[in-house]
Amino acid sequence: MLHEYRDDIQELKQKDAHFTRIFEKHNDLDQKVEDAEAGRTILTDVELEILKKEKLLLKDQAYKMIMDYRKTNA
Numbered sequence: 001m002l003h004e005y006r007d008d009i010q011e012l013k014q015k016d017a018h019f020t021r022i023f024e025k026h027n028d029l030d031q032k033v034e035d036a037e038a039g040r041t042i043l044t045d046v047e048l049e050i051l052k053k054e055k056l057l058l059k060d061q062a063y064k065m066i067m068d069y070r071k072t073n074a
Helices: 003-015 017-037 045-072
Strands: none
Touching: 003 017, 003 045, 017 045
16 A cells, blocks of 8 residues: 555554554455455455445545655655
């Protein structure tokens, strides 16, 4: 997720527990989506769609936190 901001992500993970929780939850959902799409986990289309939307929301939140961090540390 957001690989181009790798350095900022590492710094935020060390400084901000809320960011870390968002980041880890996103990665957990990413794995669940991947498992469902590969057939390793059975989910309905609705369940999969809910996971994808939640994952996207978390990514948006993380992106906003990264952008705010970059503004204050520029």
